[in-house]
Amino acid sequence: MATKRIRYLPSFLILVAVLFPLVGSNTPSAGAHRANGPVTISFYYRGTTSQHDQWVSWMVSNFNKQNQGKIQVTTSSTPDADYHQKINLVLGGSNPPDIFFSWEGGYAKSMVDAGNAAPLDAYYKQYHWNSELTPVAAKLATIEGHQYFLAGYISASVVWYNTAIFAKYHLKPPKTWDQLVTVANTLKSHGIAPFLLANQQQWEAQFDWTGYFVNKYGVGVYNQLLNRQIPWTDPRVVATFAQIKQMEDNGWFLQGINSMDFDTTAIIFWKKQKAAMWYQGSFILPKFITDKKLTQPVDWFPYPQIGNQSPTVSVFAEDTYMINKKSAHKAEAAKFLDFLVSAASQRQQVDLVGPYSPNASVAPVGEAPMVDRLAKLIAGYKASTFMHIDHALGQDVAQPFLEQLQGVLAGTVTPQKAAAVTEAAAKKAMGPVHM
Secondary structure, eight states, rough: OOTTTTOOOOHHHHHHHHHHHHHHOOOTTTTTTTSSSSSEEEEEEEOOOHHHHHHHHHHHHHHHTTTTTTEEEEEEEEEEHHHHHHHHHHHHHSSOOOOEOSSSSSHHHHHTTTTTOOHHHHHHTTTTTTBBHHHHHHHHTHHHHHHHOOEEEEEEEEEEEEEEHHHTTTOOOSSSSHHHHHHHHHHHHHEEEOOOOOOOOOTTTHHHHHHHHHHOOHHHHHHHHHSSSSSSTTTHHHHHHHHHHHHHHTOOOOOOOOGGGTTTTTHHHHHTTTTEEEEEEGGGGGGGGETTOOOOOOEOOOOOOOTTSSOOOOEEEEEEEEEEOOOSHHHHHHHHHHOOOOOOHHHHHHHHHHHSSBTOOOOOOOOOOOHHHHHHHHHOOOOOOOOOHHSSHHHHHHHHHHHHHHHHHSSOOHOOOOOHHHHHHHHHHHOOOOO
């Protein structure tokens, strides 16, 4: 499943450039409808892959057939790499969409604060979404006491590991940090980097940062950081910046971190078995699987336990959809969203796009056993979870954090400086720390 964090390959950019005018042309304004005809709903989404476009096309076509003469959905999209820049212009334009894609967490809250998102509490009740969706999918939609989006796709962050390398050196997936240290030292002694980290696009290293911080200090402390109850200059934050740098200095990461691209070059080194582990979201699966067949010797394990803290898995919503607060036809828009998360539509998405649906009744079929295991974890996950920084916070804080973390890894920024710069950004965007 391609995500916010996965960029287009050049060939697909060309394809989008050719198709986009056809997809987005003649899209009516929010709530527009033909005289004596069906209500027209405009659906604006983030383009990721051709498979995702295929699913959207199937979904819209089938919904329109079922609601012929009553509701007509039209679509337009913007490629992932440009969506951040375009969405605010689109929402502020003369023809804003009725339904639009959003990321979760802090980004979703920024949409709420800007007055772009309508609360969906009544529709959650009307369509029984709380019971239809997985626990995490329903919970993540709540912002300041109201549910504002519908999750369209779910992901989880785990440690992917090369089973062939582990078997060769008689290693087992570590359950504790001490065991991870032993595994890392063994791999290093055989000339293999313990971890792969491709941070050219800046978002990748935050996985390692938040994975360590949450599992070291707990979800409660992480939430305090996000909610401005502790500053970014807190010693635990500085220590985590320092820990990631120490991991690099100790040879835990394959060299070339900030020059390696997640989409293209990283998988080359992975296939050459230059590194044995990769802490990333489940959207990474297309790198390991083709036509539901495992093409790489890969499995996964949760982030190891550090100290006395119980391990926490990041289960998050990669795709979410909001109804425009300005839409004149919110009820029709909600009906379309109900179809989007229906078993029929989600089955198509699982088959075409990726295996992890927000609909609790839809599970992957014919996938590798490790895919099924992760699906079960995601579907039944009720424990505390967390979002990585670029989902948890708005871009005015997340982007400075990502830039500073890249600087720490490059050795051009100290952990203390990285924390101070991020704190300044958080103070400007979110105000002073409050207890």
